[in-house]
Amino acid sequence: MNRLIVLIFFLCLQSLYGCQKQSIEEYDDSASSDMQSDSIFISYLALGDSYTIGEGVGMGERYGEILCDSLRGTNIFCSFIDIVARTGWTTGDLKNGINEAPLEEVYDLVSLLIGVNNQFRGLSINDYKRELEDLIEQAIAFADDDHQRVFVLSIPDYGVTPFGIRRDGTGRISDEIDAFNDTKKEVCAAYNVSYFDITEISRMAEDDLSLLVSDELHPSAKMYALWVDVVFDHVKAIIAE
Numbered sequence: 001m002n003r004l005i006v007l008i009f010f011l012c013l014q015s016l017y018g019c020q021k022q023s024i025e026e027y028d029d030s031a032s033s034d035m036q037s038d039s040i041f042i043s044y045l046a047l048g049d050s051y052t053i054g055e056g057v058g059m060g061e062r063y064g065e066i067l068c069d070s071l072r073g074t075n076i077f078c079s080f081i082d083i084v085a086r087t088g089w090t091t092g093d094l095k096n097g098i099n100e101a102p103l104e105e106v107y108d109l110v111s112l113l114i115g116v117n118n119q120f121r122g123l124s125i126n127d128y129k130r131e132l133e134d135l136i137e138q139a140i141a142f143a144d145d146d147h148q149r150v151f152v153l154s155i156p157d158y159g160v161t162p163f164g165i166r167r168d169g170t171g172r173i174s175d176e177i178d179a180f181n182d183t184k185k186e187v188c189a190a191y192n193v194s195y196f197d198i199t200e201i202s203r204m205a206e207d208d209l210s211l212l213v214s215d216e217l218h219p220s221a222k223m224y225a226l227w228v229d230v231v232f233d234h235v236k237a238i239i240a241e
Helices: 002-017 063-072 091-100 116-120 125-142 162-167 172-190 199-206 221-240
Strands: 019-023 040-048 076-085 109-113 150-153 194-196
Touching: 040 063, 040 091, 040 125, 040 221, 063 076, 063 221, 076 091, 076 221, 091 125, 109 125, 109 221, 116 125, 116 172, 125 150, 125 172, 150 221, 172 194, 172 199, 194 221, 199 221
Parallel strands: 040 076, 040 109, 109 150, 150 194
Antiparallel strands: 019 076
16 A cells, blocks of 8 residues: 555645656667667756647657657667656656655657747746756756757747637737747757757648648647757767767
C-alpha cells in the first residue's frame, strides 16, 4: 500500500510539473535493432508549452520525438528525452516548472519554444524578454554551458487557424506574434543561440487544415515534421562534432 501511495504521488508530481522522461523504446520499439557499435547516444531536454508537449497528437508525433526518430537514421540515438512543458504555460510558468522538475544536471541537446501564451494573455513584451533571457541562460547551463547545443524555435502563428480567426480575424494576433518573435530573435542573437523560424510554416495552416489537429489550433504531426526539417541539419552537425 505504501508503495502504491508513493507511485501515485510521483505521477501527480509529474503532471503538476509538466515534466516527462521517455526512453527511445517508449515510442519506437525497433530503435534498439538499428543501433551499431559506433552509435552516438544523446540526452535531450525539450522546454516549452503546448507546442512542445504536443497537444492533440500522440506521444511519438511531437516534434521532439520526430527529431529523435530522424536522427536515428544518421546513427544518433536519443537515450531519453526530458520534456518540461504544459499547455497554457507562459515564460514565467516554464521557469517555475523547470525549477520544480526532477531534471538531470546536463543534457547533450536542449530546445526551447515558449511565448505564445504571453501573447495570448496580453502580457508585456518587456517582461517576456526578461524571462526569456533567464530561460535561455538556464538552457545553456543545462547544455553544459555550450550555447551551440541549444536551439530556439519561433512562436507559431495561431492567428491564421480557425480558432485564431474566430478569436480575432483582424490580423492583430499575427502582428503581435511577429513582435514577440522579433524580441525572441534579438535575445537569441545576444546569447549566440541558434534561432529557427517555423512561424511561416505555421501560417501554411491557413490553407491546409491537415497541418492542424481536431481542435483547429494546435499543430498536427505533419506540421511538426516540417519543423524538424528546418532544424535537422543543424542538430545533426552539432551532435556529430
